[in-house]
Amino acid sequence: MVSFSQPAIASSDELLFGRSPRPLTTRSGMVLGGGTVYPELNFTLPTMTVEPATLDQIDEHYRQIIQDATRRAAELHAPGLIVEFETVPPMTEHPDWGMRVVDILIDGLEKARDKDGLKSVLRVTPNDNREFVRPPQMRSGRYWDAMVELFERAAAAGTELLSIESVGGKEVHDDALQMCDVGQVIFALCVLGERDMRFLWTQIHAITERHGVHCAGDTACGFANTAMVLAEQKMIPRVFAAVDRAISAVRSLVAYECGAVGPGKDCGYENIVLKAITGFPMAHEGKSATCAHLSPVGNVAACACDTWSNESVQHLKLLGAMAPTCSLESLIYDCRLMNEALADGQPQARQLRDWLARSDAIHDPQAYILTPDSAVRLAKVITDAPDHYRAGKAVALESVALLREGLETDRLRIDERERPWLDTIEQAAADLPDDAEAFIAQQTPMVDPAKCDLGQYEL
């Protein structure tokens, strides 16, 4: 286990898109975090059933996606291309189905390299299907076996980057979100999530070691993104979603403690905090991911990106072209702008970054805590904490403090009806026990055994 006892990036001046203290060089020569922001394309099927009878049709979708996308990337002189294949659940459940697509994508990328000299790298993200059993079975069983098999075979076939949107603790976090229960959120993310991540990423790391590839990173997609979407739908307060995001960084960090080297998964909006802590390159998504979901952080999410992603888009025909190709074009233009700013020098790049941050930060609490200035503060609090639980508690309190400061200095607007929640969250976090053992003893009786088997988490 790697321990991050202090942030790799201590000053927000250095927390910038395209540059990471610990860049990653791919086999094709792309240097992620080495001074260039690369587009990262993700895509999915149109509405259709995934079953043996449709596999040929599915192959054809992916073949066309990669052919069209690589052609457009070459035409637009993209400096390189990251392709993420995030499976749909049946493709992880049946690794043979997932591998058909992996092979098609690798073949498509190799053809583009040979024909146009396009540099590229493939990220494969199997689904975490472990929760298909209720309560989730986290460390064995057919869903576990199939997931590990897909990781192994994808790495053996030439996939350089392995990621996952893991779900350990989600069964508790879902209910905690609906009640805005800070204690259960920290329990889900910093106790259950941390334990699951440690187990899972140790296994994934062993696979990458066997094949000479990389653990890229995880995301709090099933956690803080759920909170963000619920806040967008006015189901829960935006300030709660912002605090949940800050706490989620503690959980996502565990992948890097277990050997991940980036780029962190695109939908992990907490990645800016993780970049500050680890110094590894990170994927981000924002305004050019509206094809997948809405968010209040479209610009600020680009502040520290090393790859810039569209999250996902269905393979459908739009007026311009097929949707993945249109999506890629948007990403390439976004990257061109950031790369031009980088080419002009750090002050110019920082100016663009600051515009990206300020244009969002005033409008939403989550955007505010994801600015570079906020991120380095959260990173420091997390690395200063002696364990994951205390990091979760401390970062919850720090994020509330940040939000209050933003409000008091008119750099952040918070709706009147949301403001009492700052007191509620702060009080709830402050009242939590000081040590992890007492905290676990306090929280475990609140867990519904029908939904969560604590034995799966060594509790």
Added chain:
Amino acid sequence: MKPIPDLTEAIKTGNRALATEATQRELDAGNSPQEILAALVAGMDDVGRRFKANEIFVPEVLIAARAMKEAMAILEPKLVEAGYEPLATAVIGTVQGDLHDIGKNLVAMMWKGAGFNVIDVGTNVPPERFVEAAKEHSAQVIGLSALLTTTMPAMKQTVDAVNAAELNGVKVVIGGAPITQSFADEIGADGFAPDAASAVDRVRDLVGV
């Protein structure tokens, strides 16, 4: 129906102690279970209205729903004795292949608050399980949830299974992030709800309560 203001207020504010105390008090005073239920539902209606108007958040709705649930635990045996039939019985679940349940849970909560009898069959539910549950509980409504575009076809399979089972007028309502009215029309669902609060109105419209 005679108003019972403090009981209605107890639900609106999520005051569990007052909700149970007032429910017991009204029963002891000889008020009809239906009148007491009406006071509880009035409280939840107000909560639903404020939620729909973006005045309150889900946790506040859940706190009210918990107060209602505790009051109902006292009231339900009396309602059964009095031969009371729920306004509607609804089966709800996330369709096969899909594990997302927050949206489904929120709809279930809103339906319960509106006085419906709700049977939650969980996530990753095969079509035949929806049919079985609807038969078993004599449901008037089946609610289907999906978040993934690749599980939307399972909604059609479920609608087809419901139709094939000839469940005597059972209405199917669908919802979820990728779902639209046109998709509901395309697969033959009876209704579509874009959010949890609207799901109550949709069922009321469909079953006429």
